[in-house]
Amino acid sequence: MKTVIDSSNLEVMWSRLNSIADEAAITLVRTSFSTVVRESKDLSCVLFDLQGRSLAQSTMSIPSFTGTLPLTMRHFLRRYPAKDWRPGDVVMTNDPWLGSGHLPDVNIAVPVFYGRKLVGFAGLVAHVTDIGGKTLSATAAEIYEEGLRLPISRLVREGKWSEDIVDLIRANVRVPEEVMGDLNALVAAGEIVQRRIVEFMKEFELKDLTALADEIQGRAETAMRKRIRMLPRGTYHHSLVTDGFDEPLKIQLALHVLNDRIELDYAGSAPQQRSGINSPWCYTFSYSVFALKSVLTPEVPNNEGTFRPFTVKAPERSVLNPLFPAATGARSTTGHFLVTAVYGALAQIVPDRVLAECGAPRPIVVVRGMRDDGRPFSQTLFCMGSMGARPNDDGISCIAYPTNTAVTPVEVVEAGVPLRIIRKEIIRDSGGPGKFRGGCGQRQEVELLTEASAMISVRADRTRNPARGAAGGAPGSCTKILLNGKEINPKGITVAHKGDRLQVLTPGSGGYGDPLTRDSGKIADDVVNGLVSPEAALRDYGKVVDEFTGAINAA
């Protein structure tokens, strides 16, 4: 190991580590069976040093996983200390408290040996095709109903798969072949990291990763602390209300800026719920720190050092730190709001660097049924909401935020399962008015084609609480979940029959700044393009706009 790591060497090595993580993530996407992974990219890959501290992560990553995977790695090491690992081992868990908050996410780690010496680990997480239990919704009262829970265990020992664990999994999931395919994909991606790290160490003549890790993490940490010091010290409160399961749910945040660190305290938030909307602490932590990083050091590659200046507290037995055996299947309907809470608090000190509230969480629909030939099917539909208006720009319509799943193409859905997607379009007047308009939501309509009835489970929020505007901007539109035109439980399971049509209207985002100060050219464009109706242009922006020509007349 060169004793001094200079700026150019460090840059070279650091970018190599990031690209190793990227390669593993791409392999995972290309070999996975779960549409949630292969089309929607619900995954992450993180590289760790010997102590389980994160070094680099894949560009293709979901924010929640980038925060939870490092915590999972610590749990793995607590269960199996470094000295117990052998080449060819694979350790895994899907426990919501040790993993990433709900059961379908399988987390694995593989050790990286350089010669006979353990030098680090690769951690991977992906949402597998099925995990048994109730289809994901918020209706479970306890975790037992939500599927198979795998404690931290050795799936593979020195290259040999544990037949007992494999049998156990196969016996508990609906599509065992595909789930095993997903596990194979995870392991294959992990093996790629092992090979590449060894090549990397040889090339740079490193004997271990410790000094490099210290340097990388130290620099990220320093950058973060420097940015924190530029914030005015003090405590900033923000609260918001979500739909909850059967009653509104309060999220209360106190954000303390303390010299060079930030403490988030969610005391005062709603208690643990007897439904699946609980967000385990790891998930709460993850979205909280994601929000801070996106505002403070968006340009710095993520690693352990980024998180060190942050403390996240949530009272035990609250909805943001539920205890076993709480149900957590719909954790995203609560957890995604934490980004909003953090931005809300930061808006009081850096209003020019945060978004208006986003049309988030985005509704997730799972349809499970039987084809006419008797084979079962299951399809997850992510229905993206929108991104809030920015201090200098409109929000983005129909996009995942704060999570980062991609859409499954309509043609791929229809070719795979007996559903017809009737429409998928931007909703007019859904983006909150403002000097900069909030992103618009979308309307998605799906028809069931099978003779047999199907179960539609939904995880959605913001049906009663729209995304609010910032700095004088107005709120976006609410979520609506309709079956044949009638509202259904946005966090429940509903039976659908042949020809039934499900409509999902995803939430629009809040606007930024006073709508009356919006550039009139932009108002005209929005009207001509059908994003804003002439009526709304008059009501919200005070302009009479011709729908066809965009000509503006005085009101």
Place this chain on the structure above:
Amino acid sequence: MSASTIKTSVGIDIGGTFTDLVMVHPRTHERIIGKILTTPDDPSKAVLQGIDELLERAVVPLGSVDLVAHATTLATNTIITSTGARVGLITTEGFRDTLEIQTESRYDLYDLELQLPPPLVPRAFRREVVERIDHRGEVINPLDEIEVRRLLLWFEEQGIQDIAVCLLHSYANPGHEQLIRSVAKKIGNRFRLSLSSEICPEIREYPRVSTTVINAYIRPQIISYINRLEDGLKGRGFGGSLFIMSSAGGVLHPEVAKDSPSALVESGPAAGALAAAYFAKLMKRKQVLAFDMGGTTAKACLIEDAQPVLGQEFEAARIKRFARGSGYPIRMPVVELIEIGAGGGSIAWIDTMGLLKVGPEGAGSSPGPACYGLGGDRPTVTDADLVLGYLDPNYFLGGKMVLDVRRAEAAIKKHIAGPLKISVIEAARGILEVVSENMAGAARIHAIERGFDPRGFSLVAFGGAGPVHAFWVAKRLGIKEIIYPVGAGVASAAGLLVSPAASHHVRTFIRPLEKIKEKELESVFRELEKEGRVSLNRLKLTRYDVEHRLEMRYVGQGHEVEVKMPARGERWLDRIRAAFESEYTRLFGRLPGQLPVEIINCRLAVSSYAQDVKLCTQLKRVKTRALKGKRLAYFSDIRRMVSCNVYERDCLSPEEIIKGPAIIEEAECTIILPPRSTARVDRYGNIIMSYARGK
């Protein structure tokens, strides 16, 4: 053979700065090169003038030229500069927003100022028709001609003639899209229609609509350009054929290019890749990495068995420079290349964490690197090269420009060495290391994603800055041999002379392997071959090679693996499965178990070598001594300046051997031979360098 029957071809490549021309003289077999400033307003001007000058110099009449092969950047420039047509888009009811909402994900997780590429058709001009076809091609809801007619007339009222049509599942049944065309014809031939079922007949609606819209968007520009070129050539008495290079590295008939200009977006880089493929063949190298580095970017592409490796999708006009996911997807066969913001003009800077970064921002040609003395004060890669002794300040571009070493040092000191508290030489070395890793890192990922190990490759270095940096890139990739071909400066134009005529055809055909009837599969390919034959017949070619490929995956996966289809015979389907499994293992290291396999797409390529041109001729012995002096250059392995012999490339003789450290110069570029390397000149004048690794 009488003199009049001896025919020749001209290759023409339009670049950002220069239009390059190459021909092999019909009698002397010498390679004749022309370079003329590109005329951006009307690129055909420079092309025609260049041909006039080239032929005049060669004393060859245009009547003796039977083929002009041409690569153009017009398609990609039209997209980048947003100067395409006003396009109308027709979609299935409920789906006009597919073009705008894209993949619904963010290419940068943390960027709150994220921008997506704006849709090339504004929402007001994206119109819907009531119709529905399902994924098996069955009509669920018929299309009403009257509605189509009304819509087309509306577009006409809006002054829109260029129309893209992308209906759901049109890859499975193009009937409704074709109906729209026939209605347009009935109205009168005033529209230029681009149908997704012809441009990109593949499943996945967003890439398909994006490709179709790009096609419509650039079409009028391309049509008028090719027309001007054809008229100009005809007016000069040209009676041969004009061929246009496609992104996939095969030339197209001009009429095909006018109908599907989206196939031309990577025309220029494809020509470069073909040149690399030519050298791979000439020197009998199985696997080659072509590395082309210019002033603003570096490109790399893989050549296997003397053919550029093809991909099926790429992105144009990335809005965040070089960020994957920030451009317009184009789903068409393409010579797979990576391009990153790493060129001679790339600027070095220090980021938030005190790390040394290079690019992607560049200094361009004005003000350019600090050493140009044109007012640039930020340090670039060229400045570092100069400080390290790799470039001769008095022999840049063959001496046309004098470089200022002191300005280069001052810029590096001010922006890099000072803040990092290191010496100027150390900082320059750092810039070189970082830019090399940027290129090597991108090339490594590119190779690995396609299941190749770059260590077994030879690197072929092109471009003004390619030969200077080739060694450091090769070293980082573990590549042990570098080839510096002759005429590297006009490689793309030369590539045109050796390009095949080719056309690529695809059909989405989703079937589990176990349920396929051999006859059915065969008939899909027969249909595709018929299409291919038609397109080659237009080029008056009747003999051709055919390549059959299948895109396959395990049932339940979402991404395909491309497999060369074994020829039909005993246990055909079993052999297809075996070919898939072997490719899958090569790419991903392990099979997921005994799961069912399915076919998604059938691909067929027909190609025909219209010309057999010898680009390289025997190098003659020269009397002049090649060794022209000595200068100091810095090498990081030994961490000091050492004295290097400097050679003039044009004076090297066949089989000459040069040991590093040494420098070989020619007008367009400089080759650096580090200590422990050996270079050999082959009988054509190509230089082959190898080096010993280790301490």
